[in-house]
Amino acid sequence: MTLLSTRSAPKRTLSTTALIYIALAGVLVLGAVAVAIDGGNLFATANLVDMLTRTSLTGFLAIGMTLVILCRSLDLSVGYVAALSSLVAATTMDGQVANIPTAIALVLLVSGLIGAANGAFVTLLGVNPFIATLGTGLILKGYLDTQYKGPAGDVPAVFQQFGYTRVAFIPVSTLVMLAVAAAAIWFLRSTRTGHHMYAVGGEIDVARMSGIRTKRVLVAAHVLCAMCAGVAGLLLAARFGTGSAEAYTNLYELDAIAAVVLGGTLLLGGRGGVAGTVAGVAILAVLDTVFNVMQIDPFAKDVLRGAVIITAVAIYARRQLDRTARRPRFALEGRLR
Amino acid sequence: MTRFRDLFAKATNPTGTVFILLVLILAGVFVMNPGFFEGPSLMAFLKQAAPLVILAAGQYFVIVSGNFDLSVGALVGAQVVIAARLIDGEESRTLPVILVMIAFGIAVGLVNGLITTVLKVQSFITTLGMLLVLYGAIRLWTGGAPTGSLSEAFRTAGRFGIEDVPVLGQIPWALLIMIGLGAGAVVLMRTRFGRILMASGDNERAASLSGARVDAARTTAFVLSGLSATVAGILIGGYAGVSAQVGDGLEFTVITAVVLGGVVLGGGRGSVLAAMAGALTIEALFTLFNQMALPATLRPTVQGAIIIAAVAYAARQRTRPAPATPTATATATPS
Numbered sequence: 001m002t003l004l005s006t007r008s009a010p011k012r013t014l015s016t017t018a019l020i021y022i023a024l025a026g027v028l029v030l031g032a033v034a035v036a037i038d039g040g041n042l043f044a045t046a047n048l049v050d051m052l053t054r055t056s057l058t059g060f061l062a063i064g065m066t067l068v069i070l071c072r073s074l075d076l077s078v079g080y081v082a083a084l085s086s087l088v089a090a091t092t093m094d095g096q097v098a099n100i101p102t103a104i105a106l107v108l109l110v111s112g113l114i115g116a117a118n119g120a121f122v123t124l125l126g127v128n129p130f131i132a133t134l135g136t137g138l139i140l141k142g143y144l145d146t147q148y149k150g151p152a153g154d155v156p157a158v159f160q161q162f163g164y165t166r167v168a169f170i171p172v173s174t175l176v177m178l179a180v181a182a183a184a185i186w187f188l189r190s191t192r193t194g195h196h197m198y199a200v201g202g203e204i205d206v207a208r209m210s211g212i213r214t215k216r217v218l219v220a221a222h223v224l225c226a227m228c229a230g231v232a233g234l235l236l237a238a239r240f241g242t243g244s245a246e247a248y249t250n251l252y253e254l255d256a257i258a259a260v261v262l263g264g265t266l267l268l269g270g271r272g273g274v275a276g277t278v279a280g281v282a283i284l285a286v287l288d289t290v291f292n293v294m295q296i297d298p299f300a301k302d303v304l305r306g307a308v309i310i311t312a313v314a315i316y317a318r319r320q321l322d323r324t325a326r327r328p329r330f331a332l333e334g335r336l337r
Numbered sequence: 338m339t340r341f342r343d344l345f346a347k348a349t350n351p352t353g354t355v356f357i358l359l360v361l362i363l364a365g366v367f368v369m370n371p372g373f374f375e376g377p378s379l380m381a382f383l384k385q386a387a388p389l390v391i392l393a394a395g396q397y398f399v400i401v402s403g404n405f406d407l408s409v410g411a412l413v414g415a416q417v418v419i420a421a422r423l424i425d426g427e428e429s430r431t432l433p434v435i436l437v438m439i440a441f442g443i444a445v446g447l448v449n450g451l452i453t454t455v456l457k458v459q460s461f462i463t464t465l466g467m468l469l470v471l472y473g474a475i476r477l478w479t480g481g482a483p484t485g486s487l488s489e490a491f492r493t494a495g496r497f498g499i500e501d502v503p504v505l506g507q508i509p510w511a512l513l514i515m516i517g518l519g520a521g522a523v524v525l526m527r528t529r530f531g532r533i534l535m536a537s538g539d540n541e542r543a544a545s546l547s548g549a550r551v552d553a554a555r556t557t558a559f560v561l562s563g564l565s566a567t568v569a570g571i572l573i574g575g576y577a578g579v580s581a582q583v584g585d586g587l588e589f590t591v592i593t594a595v596v597l598g599g600v601v602l603g604g605g606r607g608s609v610l611a612a613m614a615g616a617l618t619i620e621a622l623f624t625l626f627n628q629m630a631l632p633a634t635l636r637p638t639v640q641g642a643i644i645i646a647a648v649a650y651a652a653r654q655r656t657r658p659a660p661a662t663p664t665a666t667a668t669a670t671p672s
Contacts, residue, residue, distance in 0.1 A: 121645055121649070125645070125648075125649035125652060125653070126649065126652035126653065127645055127648045127649050127652060128596070128601075128602045128603070128648060128652075130405075130592075130602055131592075131593070131596055131602065131644055131645065131648045132645055132648075134589060134592075134593070134641070134644070135641040135642065135644045135645035135648075136641065136645070137641065138637040138638065138640050138641030138644075139637070139638045139641035139642055140641075141637040141638070141641075142634060142635050142636060142637035142638025142639070142640075142641065143638055145634035145635075145637070146632055146634040146635050146638075254465060257461075257465070258462075258465065261462055267459045267461060267462065268459070297477055299472075299473040299474070299476040299477040299481075300473060300477055301473065302469045302470070302472050302473025302474075302476075303469070303470050303473035303474050303477065304473075305469055305473075306465075306466035306467065306468070306469030306470035306473070307466065307470060309462060309465070309466045309469070310452060310458055310462065310463060310466035310467075313458045313459070313462045313463075314452065314456040314457070314458050317456060317457035317458055318456075318457070
């Protein structure tokens, strides 16, 4: 059994990821055709820039979310963390270029601490991650609503470059996102903690009995997830030129979870990866851009997006089903989400 | 002595905790405002709380069978908008439109259930997708802002009641509906269906191996949740009027309420009565915030802290090894 799974594991992950990139290519082709019939060009520079710009914000959040979901956890607080981070960044910078490094450090520290709190609630207090992070999100929401009535702080022009500059047609923020994605892929494939994340998500009891400090791994995943949300907050600050508490109203966390699941990572943990997530983010971005270019009603976008997500997961579930049918085991599927 | 210990064990298990919490919060409300327990204001409180309690009962069925329903908030909003658009102020249309809404609620629940059980999509994703679809579809249909208006007859359930009752003043229809549906839910959990539902959430495999039709039970749970959202939509629409935003974020409040009632996410544990008490507790908490003149913006913070604390407390109760006393075994099997 062990032999079987080790032998087939790399092939399996490859094929799932490959499938998602094929789906991405398919969405691109279909989108391009639809836009062409409409009399436009999906690959015009303006559209490409729009598409890539959309990937960066959800991308940061989704990369972090991948880590916690791999551990069979969840983080519903990332939208609030991002909003708080944008405020921390903007108020610390206060228009001074010299303050930028302090601001970035402070954002990472604050978001990391929130992630640590999430991790502690989940591991030490045994609170279901759904409730723990929903609770943290609510706590932050109350703080943001009470403390900040409107936009606050001032982001110096130099830092706003992070939101607007681009190399050819690729925005800098997207490049940074891809770099973070690459780092996360390396982390999951080549570090001990990364491997442990798959083990914890696969079967936490087995992982613990094999000597993995499962609590530390879970806390690490939550900290990294929240720090990714912090980076997303920095990007928000750079784009708006100020900190904004209103950012959380966009329900970024649901977008991020959708992208992760679209990217083939199992919501039950233990299987998937960041490469798939990036493709998931890209698929959502392409859809958004296509809808935008074709001037489809924004509300129709929500309908289509919901349908796409359900369809994609149904397809993955079918593949999953075929596999478990071949290799029966006493799965505890419905136990915890 | 034994009876006292029995009582203590019942009170400290996660299901009992919510009732203590409810009493404590109500006591707090009483301290702030002794007039609260006079008939009319108590009735007003219960009228306002009824939709959440009914939603909590519906969500309980889904959660106890091991799933989530994130689409209820969007469904409540959708139902209110549908009612306003179709009735459009015509009294005679009230009943047909209510039938349409019930059919719609059943349909949404059925789709949620079938996608989750037949296509094996996790309910979190299914109902998240449904949330997006409903949210978008309703705004698409109405062009952004809800149109039309409700009839007087439609608003009766959410607004009015049996008038001129001594002491109480008015007994709201909403309260009677809540009690009726709540009793129905409690009875339902004691039937064969209820046991199968509980078993499906506790151990899906064992349940299906012993011949229970797990998928059918789970799908029915989603349908019940859809129906509860329909009733809640009728009550909220009648009480608060037409707005597409009425349901926004409601799904999280409902799940919070159910979890506060000691129901375990993932299924198999908790009672429907406690889930409904959880909803009442949340509403009492909001009332307390009002009495304390707490800035409204601070509410989420307190709400968040309380649910984390309550669930952490419940988790501590579950994981702590049971003491050797025979009476303490009662704690291991929450009713």
